[in-house]
Structures are given as C-alpha cells and as structure tokens.
Amino acid sequence: METEFDIAGLVGAALEARDRAYTPYSHYTVGAALLTAEGDIYQGGNIENASYGATNCAERTAIFKAVSEGRRRFRAIAIAGGMEGQEPVDYAYPCGICRQVMKEFAGEDFRIIVVKTATDYKVYTLEELLPHGFGGSSIQ
Ligand code: THU
Numbered sequence: 001m002e003t004e005f006d007i008a009g010l011v012g013a014a015l016e017a018r019d020r021a022y023t024p025y026s027h028y029t030v031g032a033a034l035l036t037a038e039g040d041i042y043q044g045g046n047i048e049n050a051s052y053g054a055t056n057c058a059e060r061t062a063i064f065k066a067v068s069e070g071r072r073r074f075r076a077i078a079i080a081g082g083m084e085g086q087e088p089v090d091y092a093y094p095c096g097i098c099r100q101v102m103k104e105f106a107g108e109d110f111r112i113i114v115v116k117t118a119t120d121y122k123v124y125t126l127e128e129l130l131p132h133g134f135g136g137s138s139i140q
Contacts, residue, residue, distance in 0.1 A: 034059075
C-alpha cells in the first residue's frame with residue numbers, strides 16, 4: 001500500500017517533538033510522531049535518566065503514550081534526531097528495542113519515516129528494518 005497520509009505533517013511533528021526531549025546526559029535529542037489509524041498524532045521525545053538504562057527512546061514514548069490512551073492501530077511513525085540545539089545531520093534510524101516494540105503493533109501497511117530535514121526523509125516498512133522479526137504469531 002502506498003502512503004496515503006500527510007507525510008510532511010508527520011515529519012514536522014517529529015522535528016517539533018525534539019524540543020521536548022529530556023537529554024541532560026547524551027544531549028542527543030530525538031523526536032517521534034506516531035500517526036494512529038484514526039488520524040491522530042502522538043508525539044514523543046527521549047527521556048533520559050541518571051541510571052542510563054532507565055532511559056526511554058522517543059519512539060517508545062510516543063507508542064506507549066498512544067497505547068495507554070487506547071490506540072493500537074498505527075499507520076506510521078516519523079523519527080528525527082540530532083545534537084541538542086542543532087539541526088539533524090543524518091537520518092534517525094530506530095534502535096533495536098524500538099523496532100521490536102513497533103513489531104508488536106505494526107500492521108502490513110505501517111511505515112517508518114527516518115527524517116533528516118523537513119523535506120529530506122526516507123520511508124521504510126518494518127520488514128525492511130526488522131527482517132525475520134519475532135512477534136506474537138510466533139508464540140501461538
Ligand atoms: N534514542 C532514541 O530516542 N531513539 C532511538 O531509536 C535511538 C536512541 C535516544 C536514547 C538516548 O536518550 C539518546 O538517543 C542517545 O542514545
């Protein structure tokens with residue numbers, strides 16, 4: 001299925017979400033914008049912790065916000081990252097843990113948009129970023 005949603009709007013929401021990331025340790029700010037099947041956008045930023053392992057990535061912040069509000073069907077997530085106070089210098093690919101969390105909720109038509117600028121981004125399927133992934137169907 002081709003993308004039938006406002007990609008530019010979602011990309012802009014991811015770039016904006018970076019402003020609210022909490023990154024006193026790495027100073028690398030990530031913003032994510034998750035589009036639900038209903039057409040709503042949930043934004044998230046990375047939230048770091050003095051105990052580094054307790055840090056939550058931007059993608060999971062957005063996904064957990066949405067799921068905790070009762071949303072479970074998603075069309076796409078846009079991700080943007082770069083050093084605090086600076087524009088991104090590269091595309092922001094999701095970490096392995098976030099790809100696994102996406103696997104839990106992504107349908108066939110789910111798209112992952114890695115953002116460099118408002119007009120420079122790439123679109124992937126989850127299968128491309130997490131081939132042969134482990135999901136709920138494996139344990140039925
Ligand atoms: N980070 C994300 O928010 N998403 C990713 O997919 C990769 C990493 C965050 C976690 C940490 O706050 C910072 O980037 C540096 O690892």
